[in-house]
Amino acid sequence: MRVQDLFDLTGKVALITGGGRGLGKQIAEAFGEAGCKVAICSRKLENCEETVSVLRESGIQALAYxxxxxxxxxxNRTVDSVLKDCGKIDILVNNSGATWGAPIEEMPLEAWNKVMNVNVTGTFLMSKAVGKLMIERKCGKIINIASAAGLKTSESLNAIGYSTSKAAVIHFTKELARNWAKHGIYVNAIAPGMFPSQMTKEVLAAQYDKIVANIPLGRVGNDYLLKGAALFLASQASDFVTGHILAVEGGSTL
Structure with a gap:
């Protein structure tokens, strides 16, 4: 097989949560550029619709939910709608996320629960719903978006709920990979380091120099540095890779 074919997603359908902006949008672009039809969803439909409009201008097949x-x-309603509109779901990207910055002793239980519900429970619920379909078809790729914060502690973030939730996503990924390998389902995760986003803009504004000083490559991410990792894990190129956590973080976890 030619290397170009290994990364070709023509005819595939991907569902990307939190796909209306940031890393989710970047992943949607990568998949679409590789020939995939992308279905993006989030709590804010308008963000998804704006992104879909941009993707369609580039010739990418995209839908918003x-x-x-x-x-x-x-x-369940979203998954049913994607099935109705697209016929199948080959790839699931669990990207929706939430964070809360506060000293441990001051973090409200309400905030802790919110972060855990979105980052951990949301990943579980969506994986369960889409996984059932993948089990029936005996194939599928699931990519969970974890974080470098789930691999190594950091005083810069001061967001224990977020880092703990992402560590949970990492272990969830490994458990799911082992349990669903027999169904032909690949489950991997990407652990991004510091990328500019709505979630990171405040900490970057306050501690940019300190953060960059702790990244061996000496810079933060950008609008395309996650594309290759996401495409690799979604495509045939990763057909002997499961349960892997791919850190895309400039060496910050070394």
């Missing part, structure tokens, strides 16, 4: 990943009914 509203979905709160902490709500089982909304997940």
């Amino acid at each position: 509203r979905c709160d990943v902490t709500n089982q009914e909304e997940i």
Whole structure:
């Protein structure tokens, strides 16, 4: 097989949560550029619709849906809609995320629960809903978006709920990979380091120099540095890779 064919997603359908902006948007672009039809969803439908409009201008097949990943009914409705519109789901990217910055002793339980519900429970619920379909078809690729914060502690973030939730996503990825390998389903995760986004803009503004000083490559991410990793894990190029956590973080976890 030619190397170009290994990364070709023509004819595939991907569902990307939190796909309306940031890393989710970047992943949607990567998949679409490789020939994939992309279905993106988030709590804010308008963000998804704006991204879909941009993707379509580039010739990418894209659809937008509203979905709160902490709500089982909304997940089921979204998955049913994607099946109706696209016929199948070959790839799932669990990207929806939440964070809360506060000293441990001051973090409200409400904030802790919100972060855990979105980052961990949401990943579980969506994986369960789409996984059932993949089990029936005996194939599928699931990519969970973890974080470098789940691999190594950091005083810069000061967001224990977020880092703990991403560590949970990492272990969830490995458990799911082992359990669903027999069904032909690959489950991997990407652990991004510091990328500019709505979630990171405040910490980057306050501690940019300190953060960059702790990254061996001496820079933060950008609008395309996650594309290659995501495409690799979604395509045939990774057909002997499962349960892997791919850190895309400039060496910050070394």
